[in-house]
Amino acid sequence: MILDVMRAMARRWYIVLTGLILTAALTWTAYQATPPEYEARGLVLLLPGANAVPDGGNPFLALSGLEQPASIVVAYFGSTAAQEEVAGVSDTAEFSVQLDASTRGPVIAIDVTDQTAEGTIETLDFLAARVPEELQRLQNEVGAPAPSIISSMQLVTDDEPEADNSGTVRITIAALAAGIVATGVATFALDGVLMRRRTRRRAKAAAQFGPSTSVDTEAVALDADPAPEAAADYDALVGAEEIIPSDDPAVDDPVGGESPADDPNETADPQQGSSRSARDRVSDPERVSSGSGRAGLDSRAGRNR
Known part of the structure; x- marks a missing residue:
């Protein structure tokens, strides 16, 4: 099957060339229609309030319990209002704000994907600034005291x-x-269609004009066996000879064959136009060919009679 395909492609190379050109155009169009996407990532860490950290204590040691406030902030950015805000910055940007699964703690991961590098960075900066703002708004709405206000800091943001x-x-x-x-x-x-069409054309031409070797075959047959023509010519001569009746037995039977009177099983037929010896000569082409000169003499003798 593979070999047949390769042979067909070799015979129809112009179709292959056209297909490769169209394939190149299709590939280039697909490449241009799907440009690369750009991704950027940022991490925001929530920090406890002042009253949650003892004097001289380390805020990073008091991060437990902040996953709940972080989840509330993440839930807001999944709303329609947040999506409309991001669409105002870049309508082709896609973003995701969720807790970072690679760390244990109140770490909010911001992932942005856009079709342009500028739109990606701009959207990331917008969301990184909106996280602390939304955190502050939520705490103000619940009337949290100032010493317990949770703050945030950016851990990392892609440039x-x-x-x-x-x-x-x-x-x-x-x-x-x-x-x-x-x-x-x-x-x-x-290639299959064209090959079948060519086969049908050849078959139609052969049926209409006959095989190209038929004439040559007939010519060879005629050259190889000229005896039938010689026999026919001699039959014509014998017929001309029999038109003039003769009483001489030597003329009726030039080669010394038996006459109808000599054979009791045969009777002469004056209307038959040939004797038994003449029929024997016609039935034997080699005899006719070898005795053509003698037949001519016999014919002339009959006419002289």
Whole structure:
């Protein structure tokens, strides 16, 4: 099967060339239609209030219990209001605000994906600034005392986004593979159609004009066996001879054959136009060929009679 496809592609190379050009165009279009995406990430840590840390204590040792406030802040950024705020910054940006699964503690992870590097960084900076604002708003609404107000700090924020080409590569490879497969299938199918059409044309021409070797075969047959023509010519001569009746037995039987009177099983037929010896000569082409000179003499003798 593979060998047949390769032979078909070799015969229809122009179809293969056209298919490869179209495949290249399809691949380029797919690459341009799916540009790479840019990703950026930021981490925000919640810190306990002043009354939760003893004098001279370390705030990082008092982080327990802050996962609950962090979850409340994360829940807000999953709302429609937060999505509308981000759409005002970049309508093509996608973001995710959730607790960081890689650490234990009140760490909020902000992930942003956009089609441009500028839009990605701008959206990340916007969300990183909105997290402490939303945290402060929620505490003010519940009337939390100032010494217990929870604060936040940015642990890390990407300055340059990272390009993600995985989607572009997948689409490009898919377009390239589809173009190559389509080229092979189209070439093999068209080659089959053209080959069948050519076979039908040849069969039609053979049926209409006959095989090209028929005339040559007949010519060879005629050259190889000229005896039938010689026999026919001699039969004509004998017929001309029998038109003039003769009473001389030597003329009726030039080669010394038996006459009808000599054979009791045979009777002469004056209307038959040939004797037994003449029929014997006609039935034996070699005898006719070898005795053609003698037949001519016998014919002339009959006419002289």
